[in-house]
Amino acid sequence: MTSIGQPAFRARQLWNWIYHRGETDFAKMSNLSKDFRAALTERFVVQRPAITVDRQSIDGTRKWLLKFPDGQEVESVHIPEEDRGTLCVSSQVGCTLTCKFCHTGTQKLVRNLTAAEIVGQVMNARDHLGEWPSPQDGRMLSNIVMMGMGEPLYNYENVAKALKIVMDSEGISISKRKITLSTAGVVPMIERCGQELGVSLAISLHAVTDELRNEIVPINKKYPIAQLMQACRDYPTLSNARRITFEYVMLKGINDSPADARALVKLIKGIPAKVNLIPFNPWPGAPYERSTDAAINAFSDIVFNAGYASPVRTPRGEDIMAACGQLKSESVKLRRSARDAAA
Known part of the structure; x- marks a missing residue:
């Protein structure tokens, strides 16, 4: 703060106003x-991303399409539950991973989000939930999952800076124990994430053989399953109290057999873990179908x-395309629709 002639304690006061109270004026x-x-008014501005679309599902899930000054857009989703409220946050515009079952993966990577743009998604949700100043208990926004558009570990510097702001006890103050970062398996960055951030780790696994994972999660060609599992075993702070979550989307006739379930159990043996089984959430033109309830339940029982623990995730926000794997920039969809109409 000395650059504008103020003592250092003014920075703490300003931080409190912006990140604890949510003030923009x-x-x-x-x-x-x-x-x-x-x-401050002459030289700076505190602002939120512009809201292009604000939609609410019949189940209470809420999705925002947010626009940044350069016109790029991302989606973030708030999922209310009885004992918590989770915000799914994006880290990139588009995605470079091209996972075959994921709608976001059909959109090419445009750019990384800045730390401000990542934090801005949290600030926007807090605004709409009316949670300023930051409450300590009974929060409607209690948990953060870096599971939105993009691969967080391919934008690590900005994600790390943003999460440190989110975790700061004098600001937004969401505990690292309530933050989960999901990766498709950027192996070299996993240990650093654990050492520097200490957040919970989720792995988008979805297959138990390199052959199938190479097809549906192409990053596996670079970092195969054996390397990924070793990175999980070495993850800092890993314990029975801080388990790794393995995310496994259930694709009919592809990865949902009892043999696949037994192979999964063998693969994660010795790792403090739980498995989230995710019924495939369809989108227009998707190449897969959702596994039957019988197949999902049989798989879950084996695990x-x-x-x-092998809970089956209840799809949320499907009616507004807000469910896992369905996020995609509305601007991209609209431009494509316009091109199709012109053609």
């Missing part, structure tokens, strides 16, 4: 001097009987 920051507020 310098003029309302009442414990700052009038001259300081005027100087559970081997000693691993």
